Amino acid sequence: xxxxxxxxxxxxxxxxxxxxxxxxxxxxxxxxxxxxxxxxxxxxxxxxxxxxxxxxxxxxxxxxxxxxxxxxxxxxxxxxxxxxxxxxxxxxxxxxxxxxxxxxxxxxxxxxxxxxxxxxxxxxxxxxxxxxxxxxxxxxxxxxxxxxxxxxxxxxxxxxxxxxxxxxxxxxxxxxxxxxxxxxxxxxxxxxxxxxxxxxxxxxxxxxxxxxxxxxxxxxxxxxxxxxxxxxxxxxxxxxxxxxxxxxxxxxxxxxxxxxxxxxxxxxxxxxxxxxx
Numbered sequence: 001x002x003x004x005x006x007x008x009x010x011x012x013x014x015x016x017x018x019x020x021x022x023x024x025x026x027x028x029x030x031x032x033x034x035x036x037x038x039x040x041x042x043x044x045x046x047x048x049x050x051x052x053x054x055x056x057x058x059x060x061x062x063x064x065x066x067x068x069x070x071x072x073x074x075x076x077x078x079x080x081x082x083x084x085x086x087x088x089x090x091x092x093x094x095x096x097x098x099x100x101x102x103x104x105x106x107x108x109x110x111x112x113x114x115x116x117x118x119x120x121x122x123x124x125x126x127x128x129x130x131x132x133x134x135x136x137x138x139x140x141x142x143x144x145x146x147x148x149x150x151x152x153x154x155x156x157x158x159x160x161x162x163x164x165x166x167x168x169x170x171x172x173x174x175x176x177x178x179x180x181x182x183x184x185x186x187x188x189x190x191x192x193x194x195x196x197x198x199x200x201x202x203x204x205x206x207x208x209x210x211x212x213x214x215x216x217x218x219x220x221x222x223x224x225x226x227x228x229x230x231x232x233x234x235x236x237x238x239x240x241x242x243x244x245x246x247x248x249x250x251x252x253x254x255x256x257x258x259x260x261x262x263x264x265x266x267x268x269x270x271x272x273x274x275x276x277x
Contacts, residue, residue, distance in 0.1 A: 037159060038090065038131040041168065044194045044204055044231075046080035046092045051256050053077050054206065055238055056098065058227035063211070069218070071106055072227060073242050074098030074120070077256040089128040092138070093257040097121040097250045108245055115217040121250060124257045124266050132156070136168075141263075148267050164199070168192040174212070186212025204231035 046052065053075050060070040076096035083090065099108045099119040109117050127138040135156030143149050157170045172188035188210045195203040210225035235243060235254055246254055257263050 038129060038136060040166075040194075041136055042080055042082075042090055042092065042129060044192070046078040046094070047233075048080075050233070051077055051079045053232050053235070053238070053254075054204075054229045055232055055242060056208075056227045056229040057239070057242075058208075058225065059103065060100075060214070061224045061226070063222050063224050066224075068103040069214070069223065070109070071101035071103055072098055072225070073101055073108070073239075073245070074227075075238070075242065075246065075253070077254060079256045079258060081260070089130050089139075091260070092127040092129060093259075093263065094125050094127070095122060095253045095256055096125070097246070097253045099245060099249075106241070108249075112217055117217055119250065121253065123252075124263055126257075126260075126263055135159075144267055145269050164196050166194045168194070186210060188212075202230040205229070 055075045056073065058072050059068050060072060061068055074097055076094050078092060078094040081091040081093065097119050098121075100112075100117055101108050108119075111117055122142060123144070124142065126141040128141075129136060129138050131137075133156075135158065137153035137156050139153050140151045141148065142151075155171070157168055160167045160169070168191070170190040172186075172190070174184060174186040174188065176184050178184050188208065191207045193205040193207075195205070197203055206227075206229040208225075208227045208229065211222065212225075213220050214223050232238060238246070257266070
């Protein structure tokens with residue numbers, strides 16, 4: 001939704017989120033005998049203290065032929081700030097980065113048809129959550145310098161229970177003007193599945209789909225994107241290839257922003273943050 005949220009970004013694509021009955025489904029706080037969905041979602045998405053990471057792997061396919069054009073790997077690193085005042089919004093701080101890979105070898109590509117290929121990289125996203133009328137809304141702030149923008153959530157996120165698993169769906173319909181005068185149009189969908197702790201090896205799971213244009217370096221044609229993601233608690237749980245790439249190319253992304261002061265420094269382009277320029 002650019003209007004509704006933001007987790008993963010593949011253009012990036014607008015980010016992501018959804019509510020969930022966290023891995024501790026039976027222990028979720030209760031309000032009027034109903035699960036505290038906001039608390040459950042935030043605990044699952046951003047953790048309860050130490051940073052958590054969502055690692056992703058998937059592909060990009062030509063439409064309508066279905067030919068695999070590229071692979072994609074990436075991750076986000078997240079933490080959360082709970083307010084002292086329960087009437088204030090919960091703040092989710094995250095960084096995310098994604099790289100395009102060769103469809104056959106899986107190697108990260110840095111060039112294509114003579115053009116440079118850069119990873120998708122958000123130095124930060126700050127998501128302010130609120131719970132209204134049975135839905136979670138997340139207002140997203142991102143950008144640096146004069147490009148800082150706040151995207152107000154309008155559509156919210158739907159929650160459904162499938163047995164003892166919670167499914168949270170964020171459908172994103174993107175339609176907005178670009179600085180060059182073109183119109184950006186795409187559809188994205190995030191499905192988070194949160195399973196009871198101990199029921200499966202990876203209780204926090206996410207599937208993301210996108211229909212939209214390829215980057216200009218790849219030709220700009222319409223394509224289908226698909227990523228599968230799951231949460232890990234430490235860098236040691238990263239797939240080895242992804243961790244090696246991140247340590248060499250995007251080491252700052254292995255930890256989330258840890259304070260609002262750090263966000264302000266990045267927004268100002270403070271070179272001490274490592275994200276100046």
